[in-house]
Structure formats: C-alpha cells, structure tokens
Amino acid sequence: MQSITSDSYAVHFNNKAYEALNDHLSQKGYSKVFIMVDENTHEHCLAPFMTNIAGEYDYEIIEIESGEINKTIETCTQVWHVLSELDGDRKSILINLGGGVLTDLGGFVASCFKRGIAFINVPTTLLSMVDASVGGKTGVDLGALKNQIGVINQPEMVLIITDFLKTLEERQLHSGFAEMLKHGLIKSETYWNDLKKVDDFNNLDELIYQSVVIKNEVVLKDPTEQNLRKILNYGHTLGHAIESYCLEHPQKDTLLHGEAIAVGMILEAYLSNELRQLPDSALEDIKTTFLSRYTKVAFSNEDIKSILGLLKFDKKNSHGNINYVLLNSLGNPEIDVRVPDELYNKAFAYYAES
Amino acid sequence: MQSITSDSYAVHFNNKAYEALNDHLSQKGYSKVFIMVDENTHEHCLAPFMTNIAGEYDYEIIEIESGEINKTIETCTQVWHVLSELDGDRKSILINLGGGVLTDLGGFVASCFKRGIAFINVPTTLLSMVDASVGGKTGVDLGALKNQIGVINQPEMVLIITDFLKTLEERQLHSGFAEMLKHGLIKSETYWNDLKKVDDFNNLDELIYQSVVIKNEVVLKDPTEQNLRKILNYGHTLGHAIESYCLEHPQKDTLLHGEAIAVGMILEAYLSNELRQLPDSALEDIKTTFLSRYTKVAFSNEDIKSILGLLKFDKKNSHGNINYVLLNSLGNPEIDVRVPDELYNKAFAYYAES
Known part of the structure; x- marks a missing residue:
C-alpha cells in the first residue's frame, strides 16, 4: 500500500513501514532508541518488530501496564524517571509500540521530556491504527476525564503493521x-x-x-x-x-x-x-x-x-x-x-x- | 517604554501592559479568566493587578505554594483538577501572576489542559521579568532535575509591571x-x-x-x-x-x-x-x-x-x-x-x- 502523507510526517504500511523505519534510524543517528511496550505488546509484538530492524542501535525497552486505568500522569512520571535514569537525552527517540492508550501516553511523554524528543507510533490495535495513528493528539486521562491533559504534537512517522492484528481478541x-x-x-x-x-x-x-x-x-x-x-x-x-x-x-x-x-x-x-x-x-x-x-x-x-x-x-x-x-x-x-x-x-x- | 515584539506575541511594560491586557480580554471573550498566584503574589500583587483590569469577567483565583520545591508535576495535577472542577474549558485563559516558578509551571499547565488553552504571563520577580518572560519555555522539575518536563509554547502576551519589584526582598x-x-x-x-x-x-x-x-x-x-x-x-x-x-x-x-x-x-x-x-x-x-x-x-x-x-x-x-x-x-x-x-x-x- 502507498504511504499516506500527513502534516509533517507519513504513515507507512507493512513492508514499507520497516523500510521507512530503517532508513530513518540510520539517517538520524539518535543517541538512544527507547521502545515502550505494555505486557501484551512485549509478549506478542516486540520480537517480530525487532527482527525487522536492521542495524545496531543502543536500545532500551520500557514496559508500562496496559489499560485505560493506567493512562495517567502518574504513569508518565514513572516513564520520565526511567528515561532520565537510562540517560535519555534530547537526541533520543521513543518508539511507542502498542494500542491507543500507549501511543497517546507515549506521544505525550516524548513531547514533554526535556521539552520534546522525537517519537514514532506503531499502533498495534485496530482502534489505534484507524484512530490514534494520525492527527497528533497525545495525552492522558485526569481521573475519569478522558484525555483531559495532553498536547498536539506530530510523530516522526506512523507505522501500520497489520500482522499485529492477529494477536488481538475479537x-x-x-x-x-x-x-x-x-x-x-x-x-x-x-x-x-x-x-x-x-x-x-x-x-x-x-x-x-x-x-x-x-x-x-x-x-x-x-x-x-x-x-x-x-x-x-x-x-x-x-x-x-x-x-x-x-x-x-x-x-x-x-x-x-x-x-x-x-x-x-x-x-x-x-x-x-x-x-x-x-x-x-x-x-x-x-x-x-x-x-x-x-x-x-x-x-x-x-x-x-x-x-x-x-x-x-x-x-x-x-x-x-x-x-x-x-x-x-x-x-x-x-x-x-x-x-x-x-x-x-x-x-x-x-x-x-x- | 515601547512594547517588544516576540514570536507570536508582545511584551508590554507598565501602563501599556494594562492597556494591552484590557484590550485583549475585551476582544477575545474568554469563557473564564483564571488567575494563578502563590501566597506571596496573592498578598502583594493580586489586588493592584485586579484594580487595573477594566470590565467584568468571570474570574477564579487559583493559589499554589511558592518555591522551587513545588515546581512539580504533582502541583500541575492539582491545578488541572481545580481547572476541571471550576469548569475551565478550551476557551478559558490562565493568567500567571508570579515569579519564574509560577510562570513556568502555569505555562505548562495551560499548554496541556485540554491539549492547550491560552495563557498570559505576568512576571513579578526581577528574575522572571528578564529571564522567563520571553522564549516560550514552560515546565516543571522532575525530582531534583530542573525543568526536565515541559514544552515550548508561547503566551498570548507578557506583561512586565516593574512596580511589583518593590514587593521583593533584596x-x-x-x-x-x-x-x-x-x-x-x-x-x-x-x-x-x-x-x-x-x-x-x-x-x-x-x-x-x-x-x-x-x-x-x-x-x-x-x-x-x-x-x-x-x-x-x-x-x-x-x-x-x-x-x-x-x-x-x-x-x-x-x-x-x-x-x-x-x-x-x-x-x-x-x-x-x-x-x-x-x-x-x-x-x-x-x-x-x-x-x-x-x-x-x-x-x-x-x-x-x-x-x-x-x-x-x-x-x-x-x-x-x-x-x-x-x-x-x-x-x-x-x-x-x-x-x-x-x-x-x-x-x-x-x-x-x-
């Protein structure tokens, strides 16, 4: 499928997605590549994703708990501490591998860490592929109020890999x-x-x-x-x-x-x-x-x-x-x-x- | 003194500051005007500031505790809850009346509330007048790490009222x-x-x-x-x-x-x-x-x-x-x-x- 050009970035599909990612990482020379997952994408998506990344980078995997209940500023704070402890700097990139909760939260985490680092969204659910993948909305809930806190900020690219849908329940x-x-x-x-x-x-x-x-x-x-x-x-x-x-x-x-x-x-x-x-x-x-x-x-x-x-x-x-x-x-x-x-x-x- | 034009906004001084503020508020028709203070600016600056605002608006005063120790994401979360409870919406404006801690934090609070509402900075310390007043840096500390979390975002205007310096210690x-x-x-x-x-x-x-x-x-x-x-x-x-x-x-x-x-x-x-x-x-x-x-x-x-x-x-x-x-x-x-x-x-x- 053809890539779709959005604001300042593109949405790439399947094989083209990995090609685009590999080109981007090799060109940009990020100081560190952080990949955020939850327990589900850690188990089902991370290994196939990593297999398709060519080249050697300095990786760190950050796992958060899945679920809307964890889409909070407290989870962001935990991730910010981890990024700091793992020597994340302004030239680091965060790859968000997960559903809409994770890509919304991860986009917000990246947008605010040291006043903004690069991020890439890899939506792994149907909902996040068709909804959260474009538009630049990032954010978290405030108590029961959905997406009350956030910013509008664009990722470097969005990768839609429809194979990940096979890992989902009906x-x-x-x-x-x-x-x-x-x-x-x-x-x-x-x-x-x-x-x-x-x-x-x-x-x-x-x-x-x-x-x-x-x-x-x-x-x-x-x-x-x-x-x-x-x-x-x-x-x-x-x-x-x-x-x-x-x-x-x-x-x-x-x-x-x-x-x-x-x-x-x-x-x-x-x-x-x-x-x-x-x-x-x-x-x-x-x-x-x-x-x-x-x-x-x-x-x-x-x-x-x-x-x-x-x-x-x-x-x-x-x-x-x-x-x-x-x-x-x-x-x-x-x-x-x-x-x-x-x-x-x-x-x-x-x-x-x- | 002449106003100074920055990025998308201006810095106004003393009498011109109040004029510009009154013009802006009467033109924009904000749904609600939130004024954030700390215990010091509440005591020393709020009354003279309010005296100079012409026109009737729907005001709410939000007070936070002063000091770098309170420049945290937890303070932001408290303010976000207060803004929600007081019916803050996307057409609300936040006026930050205080030193650099308050204007940095308030700018971040506004930039993230419902993905961004308008804000005005009124720096009341010499440090915030000459340093925090232009440049659009907003943010809070993460533990002892200064300004680790934030975004770059511009206020509607900055008002420098040098009379407020008289309230400061040497x-x-x-x-x-x-x-x-x-x-x-x-x-x-x-x-x-x-x-x-x-x-x-x-x-x-x-x-x-x-x-x-x-x-x-x-x-x-x-x-x-x-x-x-x-x-x-x-x-x-x-x-x-x-x-x-x-x-x-x-x-x-x-x-x-x-x-x-x-x-x-x-x-x-x-x-x-x-x-x-x-x-x-x-x-x-x-x-x-x-x-x-x-x-x-x-x-x-x-x-x-x-x-x-x-x-x-x-x-x-x-x-x-x-x-x-x-x-x-x-x-x-x-x-x-x-x-x-x-x-x-x-x-x-x-x-x-x-």
Missing part, C-alpha cells in the same frame, strides 16, 4: 471497527455500506487504509480542531461520558472505547433525527448495524443521570455549552449543535427499545 | 540581577559594564528593558534551541547542577537560581580562560564582579563530586557528552564546548581561592 477488533464505521457516517455513505458487509476481520487492510485516508483528510484541514476536525467526535460526546462512567464504577462492566462510542453513535443518531434532517431510514440503519455487532448495554435511570453529569467535562464545550456533532444524512455531519435537555432520556429510551 | 533582586549580568557576558560588553555600575535597585526599568531585548533577539533567531539559543545557558550547566544539589540536600543552604548561576558563571569563566580565549583580565573582572555581589559558597570535595554527578542530566547533553557554553571574550560566547574532567576541580579551586 472484542478488540470490534472496538476498532466502531471507529471505522464512524468514518463512514461522517464522511462517506459508500464506505459505510462497504463496512456493513464485512463479516471477517482477517483481511481488513484496504478498509484500514481508507479509514486512515479519511481521518488524515480531516485533520490536515484543521489540525487544532477549530471546526472541521470536530466531526471526528461524532458519537463521542455521549460515548466518552459513558466510557468515563463505566471506568469510574468498577461494578459496571468496563466498555472498550469502540463499544462505548457505538452506544454514543446510536444516541446521537436519534438526536440527529430529532434535531436535524437525518432520515428515519438512516436512523434505523445505524441502530440495526451497531446492535448487530455490539451487545446492548443496560442503563438505569441513575446511570443516565450520572452520565449526563459528566458531559460538562467534554473538551469540545465552551462557555458552558455542550457542543454536539450531529448528522444531516449519512456522510454529512454538522458541528456545534446544542441539544435540549429533555431529549436525552428519549434518546436512551430509543436505544433501549427493541 | 536577595530576590540580586538573584534576577545575575541573569542580567549573564546577558551582558553573552551579548554585550557595554551592557555588562553598565550593569557593574548599578548600586541601587530602585530604578532598573531601562536595564530590564535592555535585558528583554537581548533575550528576545536570541530566542527569535532560534526558538527551539538548536544552536544560538544555547548561549543563554552560559553559567547554567554547572549552575543548575549546583542548584539541584542544594535543593536535594536540605542540610545545605538553598541557593536562589541567580545565586547558583553566579557561581556557575565564575566556574565557566575559568573554563573559558583555560579552553578558549577569555583573557585573564576578563576572568578576574567576572570573578570580582560576582563575588562583590554574591556571598561565596563553600563546597567540600564530597559536594563537588555529587554536583559533577548531576551534570549528566543537563538538557543540552547529547550522545553522552556534556555541552558547555564558554566565552571567547566578554560578549562573545561559543556553544557545544567539551570540558576535560580534570579541569573541574581546578575550576572549583579557582572559585574558592581569594
């Missing part, structure tokens, strides 16, 4: 697939329809490529999320609040990111139908498609109240207003829409009814 | 004056000679202005410290290590930043005389000038060993080498100079001898 693949479906909803009805037909996750390469192209087009036009880029938040306003709520309440089943925004996309499709021109048929299509792939989640009235309470922390808010991305039709979003409070319970009721 | 003024002397050493023998004549800190306005002009010229030419900007680190390689060492050892007297780099500047003048062309007369001039203003510090052999051990964490290092800024003559520095280990003890001996 549930993880579904989580990433939700972001791909979102790319269809906000940008291309054709792509949405192509994705609906997928019943086998073994050969997603071409569809992954298209998702990265879509996301890249959006972020290139609006890197700092002044307007257009907000469309990528479709399903995320309510989805993030649901994800945060489940993370805060260990007695609830934790939802993967894609599972939470799948709920969010149905709820926000309902709002789109009520407040904008999204046709009934498209609303039904969205609900049916997501419910055929993602188990329905039960929300009590108490749950819904708490979830709505978290909306005020959404990063798109300004001047006390909650700004939604809604759909006028499939592939045609509108940003900065306000939602009357009385519609929330109706949206959850629509989600719950069979 | 020792604080001397600390800032050391950075002004450094500006002379790296950029202008004339300015160095003018500063040497100063025996009264009550009317420094014109000299402060010149220091900001010098620093601004340097950082504009090299914002990310690839080469020229490194000259600002004259005296800081050893000075920072000395400052860190004293911070780590509570049984040692804590040195203010300027006091530590005053020692560093004498030591590095000795190295400049040994390794480059700094004349004997200039070396003597530097030593005499600093020792007439700053109390000599006693270092045991044990102290010196520990201080040298901290050099490896200097942010200018790369590939395991410690890079010094040395002087070829007064006003004429050279960057990236290596120093043979055997010279360190000689430099400390030169500093100690009367």
Whole structure:
C-alpha cells in the first residue's frame, strides 16, 4: 500500500513501514532508541518488530501496564524517571509500540521530556491504527476525564503493521471497527455500506487504509480542531461520558472505547433525527448495524443521570455549552449543535427499545 | 517604554501592559479568566493587578505554594483538577501572576489542559521579568532535575509591571540581577559594564528593558534551541547542577537560581580562560564582579563530586557528552564546548581561592 502523507510526517504500511523505519534510524543517528511496550505488546509484538530492524542501535525497552486505568500522569512520571535514569537525552527517540492508550501516553511523554524528543507510533490495535495513528493528539486521562491533559504534537512517522492484528481478541477488533464505521457516517455513505458487509476481520487492510485516508483528510484541514476536525467526535460526546462512567464504577462492566462510542453513535443518531434532517431510514440503519455487532448495554435511570453529569467535562464545550456533532444524512455531519435537555432520556429510551 | 515584539506575541511594560491586557480580554471573550498566584503574589500583587483590569469577567483565583520545591508535576495535577472542577474549558485563559516558578509551571499547565488553552504571563520577580518572560519555555522539575518536563509554547502576551519589584526582598533582586549580568557576558560588553555600575535597585526599568531585548533577539533567531539559543545557558550547566544539589540536600543552604548561576558563571569563566580565549583580565573582572555581589559558597570535595554527578542530566547533553557554553571574550560566547574532567576541580579551586 502507498504511504499516506500527513502534516509533517507519513504513515507507512507493512513492508514499507520497516523500510521507512530503517532508513530513518540510520539517517538520524539518535543517541538512544527507547521502545515502550505494555505486557501484551512485549509478549506478542516486540520480537517480530525487532527482527525487522536492521542495524545496531543502543536500545532500551520500557514496559508500562496496559489499560485505560493506567493512562495517567502518574504513569508518565514513572516513564520520565526511567528515561532520565537510562540517560535519555534530547537526541533520543521513543518508539511507542502498542494500542491507543500507549501511543497517546507515549506521544505525550516524548513531547514533554526535556521539552520534546522525537517519537514514532506503531499502533498495534485496530482502534489505534484507524484512530490514534494520525492527527497528533497525545495525552492522558485526569481521573475519569478522558484525555483531559495532553498536547498536539506530530510523530516522526506512523507505522501500520497489520500482522499485529492477529494477536488481538475479537472484542478488540470490534472496538476498532466502531471507529471505522464512524468514518463512514461522517464522511462517506459508500464506505459505510462497504463496512456493513464485512463479516471477517482477517483481511481488513484496504478498509484500514481508507479509514486512515479519511481521518488524515480531516485533520490536515484543521489540525487544532477549530471546526472541521470536530466531526471526528461524532458519537463521542455521549460515548466518552459513558466510557468515563463505566471506568469510574468498577461494578459496571468496563466498555472498550469502540463499544462505548457505538452506544454514543446510536444516541446521537436519534438526536440527529430529532434535531436535524437525518432520515428515519438512516436512523434505523445505524441502530440495526451497531446492535448487530455490539451487545446492548443496560442503563438505569441513575446511570443516565450520572452520565449526563459528566458531559460538562467534554473538551469540545465552551462557555458552558455542550457542543454536539450531529448528522444531516449519512456522510454529512454538522458541528456545534446544542441539544435540549429533555431529549436525552428519549434518546436512551430509543436505544433501549427493541 | 515601547512594547517588544516576540514570536507570536508582545511584551508590554507598565501602563501599556494594562492597556494591552484590557484590550485583549475585551476582544477575545474568554469563557473564564483564571488567575494563578502563590501566597506571596496573592498578598502583594493580586489586588493592584485586579484594580487595573477594566470590565467584568468571570474570574477564579487559583493559589499554589511558592518555591522551587513545588515546581512539580504533582502541583500541575492539582491545578488541572481545580481547572476541571471550576469548569475551565478550551476557551478559558490562565493568567500567571508570579515569579519564574509560577510562570513556568502555569505555562505548562495551560499548554496541556485540554491539549492547550491560552495563557498570559505576568512576571513579578526581577528574575522572571528578564529571564522567563520571553522564549516560550514552560515546565516543571522532575525530582531534583530542573525543568526536565515541559514544552515550548508561547503566551498570548507578557506583561512586565516593574512596580511589583518593590514587593521583593533584596536577595530576590540580586538573584534576577545575575541573569542580567549573564546577558551582558553573552551579548554585550557595554551592557555588562553598565550593569557593574548599578548600586541601587530602585530604578532598573531601562536595564530590564535592555535585558528583554537581548533575550528576545536570541530566542527569535532560534526558538527551539538548536544552536544560538544555547548561549543563554552560559553559567547554567554547572549552575543548575549546583542548584539541584542544594535543593536535594536540605542540610545545605538553598541557593536562589541567580545565586547558583553566579557561581556557575565564575566556574565557566575559568573554563573559558583555560579552553578558549577569555583573557585573564576578563576572568578576574567576572570573578570580582560576582563575588562583590554574591556571598561565596563553600563546597567540600564530597559536594563537588555529587554536583559533577548531576551534570549528566543537563538538557543540552547529547550522545553522552556534556555541552558547555564558554566565552571567547566578554560578549562573545561559543556553544557545544567539551570540558576535560580534570579541569573541574581546578575550576572549583579557582572559585574558592581569594
């Protein structure tokens, strides 16, 4: 597959990815190459990755614990101490080998260490390949508030090696697939329809490529999320609040990111139908498609109240207003829409009814 | 005094500062104005500052504890929680009213909150007026390692209100004056000679202005410290290590930043005389000038060993080498100079001898 050129860097796929990495490392002469992994990518991805690196470099492996619960400033502080102790300097590079939690956190760690060192992202989950791989968003959570702390900063390159998907459980693949479906909803009805037909996750390469192209087009036009880029938040306003709520309440089943925004996309499709021109048929299509792939989640009235309470922390808010991305039709979003409070319970009721 | 134009913003002085601030606030329509202070600026600076703000805004005051010991990521985390709880959003602004610790930390807090909100720096110490006010360096310490974590990011504007200097103790003024002397050493023998004549800190306005002009010229030419900007680190390689060492050892007297780099500047003048062309007369001039203003510090052999051990964490290092800024003559520095280990003890001996 062709490489995709983004802001100041490129996204390379599979064999081309290793070629590009080897060229880069041999040209740049980094003082030290740090590779950050979690226990999963340490076990499943590190060895094949290292096998494909040509040349001799001064390596150090840094392992963090996997999971959203560890996407914290405290984990960053631990990694900063390790980088200091292992003689990391401004000419060092950090390669982030992992899912979105690890690449978001690693990008932030690199962006702040000694006021910024180089980093490369190697997303190993479907979610991070199609979502976190382009756009330069880095960051960590603050308590239950997702990605509250971070910066926008670009990696040297992004390497998408789809072989790593074979190491994932089905549930993880579904989580990433939700972001791909979102790319269809906000940008291309054709792509949405192509994705609906997928019943086998073994050969997603071409569809992954298209998702990265879509996301890249959006972020290139609006890197700092002044307007257009907000469309990528479709399903995320309510989805993030649901994800945060489940993370805060260990007695609830934790939802993967894609599972939470799948709920969010149905709820926000309902709002789109009520407040904008999204046709009934498209609303039904969205609900049916997501419910055929993602188990329905039960929300009590108490749950819904708490979830709505978290909306005020959404990063798109300004001047006390909650700004939604809604759909006028499939592939045609509108940003900065306000939602009357009385519609929330109706949206959850629509989600719950069979 | 005329405003000084930097990168993407300006430095305004005294009456012009308030004018510029009032214009900015009324034009931008921030959702909320957060003002960060420490217990000192809360007591001495906040009231006169607020008196000069025209117009009605939605204010919140955030107080942190003063002192280098609190320039930590943990303090940032506390402030981020407070900003979240007080409904800070992406359209909020943070005004940092304080010395270098507070403006460095506040700049970092703003740069990372929701991936970046606007901030304004109002330096209240001489050190922060002449040093931290331009250049966009933000950050915090990591343990005893100074400014190890941070980003380069520019404020909306910098306001230098020299009335605030009246609230400072003499020792604080001397600390800032050391950075002004450094500006002379790296950029202008004339300015160095003018500063040497100063025996009264009550009317420094014109000299402060010149220091900001010098620093601004340097950082504009090299914002990310690839080469020229490194000259600002004259005296800081050893000075920072000395400052860190004293911070780590509570049984040692804590040195203010300027006091530590005053020692560093004498030591590095000795190295400049040994390794480059700094004349004997200039070396003597530097030593005499600093020792007439700053109390000599006693270092045991044990102290010196520990201080040298901290050099490896200097942010200018790369590939395991410690890079010094040395002087070829007064006003004429050279960057990236290596120093043979055997010279360190000689430099400390030169500093100690009367």
